[in-house]
Amino acid sequence: MEKKHELVFATRNTHKIEEARAIVGDRFAILGLDEIGFDLELPENGNTLHENALEKLRTFVEATGRNAISDDSGLEIECLNGRPGVHTAHYSGSRNANLNMLRVLSEMSQCTVRTARFVTVLACNFQGKEFIFEGDVQGVITQEIRGSEGFGYDPIFIPEGYNQTFAELSAQVKNTLSHRAIAFRKLAEWLVSVD
Ligand code: ITT
Numbered sequence: 001m002e003k004k005h006e007l008v009f010a011t012r013n014t015h016k017i018e019e020a021r022a023i024v025g026d027r028f029a030i031l032g033l034d035e036i037g038f039d040l041e042l043p044e045n046g047n048t049l050h051e052n053a054l055e056k057l058r059t060f061v062e063a064t065g066r067n068a069i070s071d072d073s074g075l076e077i078e079c080l081n082g083r084p085g086v087h088t089a090h091y092s093g094s095r096n097a098n099l100n101m102l103r104v105l106s107e108m109s110q111c112t113v114r115t116a117r118f119v120t121v122l123a124c125n126f127q128g129k130e131f132i133f134e135g136d137v138q139g140v141i142t143q144e145i146r147g148s149e150g151f152g153y154d155p156i157f158i159p160e161g162y163n164q165t166f167a168e169l170s171a172q173v174k175n176t177l178s179h180r181a182i183a184f185r186k187l188a189e190w191l192v193s194v195d
Contacts, residue, residue, distance in 0.1 A: 004029045005191070007126075010042055010060040010070040015151035020069075022175045023184040028191070030069075038064065048086055049074050050132065053123040061125045069187065073120040073179065075153050077104065077141060079111035088153070101145055101156050114140045118157060122183040129194055135182030150174060 006029045009017050017032045024030070033039075042059050046052040049072040056070040074088040084091040084104065092099035108114065115138065122133045139159040147155050147167030154166035159177055166174050175181050 005126075005195070006031060006067065007124075008033070008036055008038075008060065008064070008066050008068040010056050010068050013151075016071055016073075016180070019171075019175055019178070019180050020071075020184055022171065023181050024188045027188055033060075036066075042070075044072070044089075046072075046086070049119060049121040050123075052086065053121040053132065057123040057125055057130070067126050069122060069124045071120055071122045071180065071183070073118065075104075075116060075118055075157070077108065077111075077114075077116040079113050079115075080104075080107055083107075097152050098145070101153055104141065104153070104156065105144070108141060111141075114142075116141050116157065118153075118179040120179040120183040122180075122187055124187055124190070126191060126194060131187075131190055133183045133186040133190070135179040135184070135186065137177060137179045137182070 004027065008031050009020055010033060011017065012033050017030060020030050040063065042056040044052045044056060046055055052072040053070050057068060060068050074085050076082045076085050089095060092103040117136050117138050119134065119136045124131050137159050139157050142156045142158060142165060145155045146165045149167045149171060157166050158164065159166065162169065
């Protein structure tokens with residue numbers, strides 16, 4: 001069998017790693033930071049998802065020289081002028097997903113237009129070549145928390161064309177149509193072209 005390329009996913013978010021494996025794991029061996037014993041904190045000081053994805057990637061590649069990817073993702077809500085955006089991970093002041101969702105729902109109590117999009121900016125350094133991919137999925141924000149699959153803001157996001165939140169849909173469905181699925185499929189095509 002052909003050997004798979006190893007890509008270190010510069011994250012400690014195990015949900016992201018599982019999703020990446022489910023999307024492209026048959027073609028690439030994806031390893032998380034904890035699996036390779038990398039224990040430095042990766043900085044996220046940027047003002048945009050792009051800046052953060054590149055900062056995490058470059059810090060890791062400079063330290064190790066390994067082929068790597070990093071993902072900075074966010075939820076952009078129309079009625080909140082694009083917030084939480086780059087602040088998605090800590091929107092309530094903590095990383096607690098319930099508190100983050102409750103802050104969003106409370107800020108949206110007067111919003112009749114509930115459209116939003118999830119965005120992933122995926123940065124890759126493969127054999128010294130760097131590239132950025134983006135994926136997004138449109139949807140609407142619910143009035144309440146629904147479902148227990150997935151992670152983060154999945155229980156309040158209904159993707160376009162569905163009636164259930166990402167946390168009510170199966171992982172298989174999410175991994176076909178999510179922001180991350182789109183970005184990782186673009187990455188997989190690019191890797192085939194530069195390999
Ligand atoms: P790393 O920086 O270590 O990769 P993180 O959890 O901090 O992991 P981000 O900086 O990209 O990830 O923060 C994005 C936040 O957005 C994340 O903590 C979740 O709350 C949320 N998020 C990202 N992707 C999501 C998804 O597919 N479904 C639901 N929420 C998501």
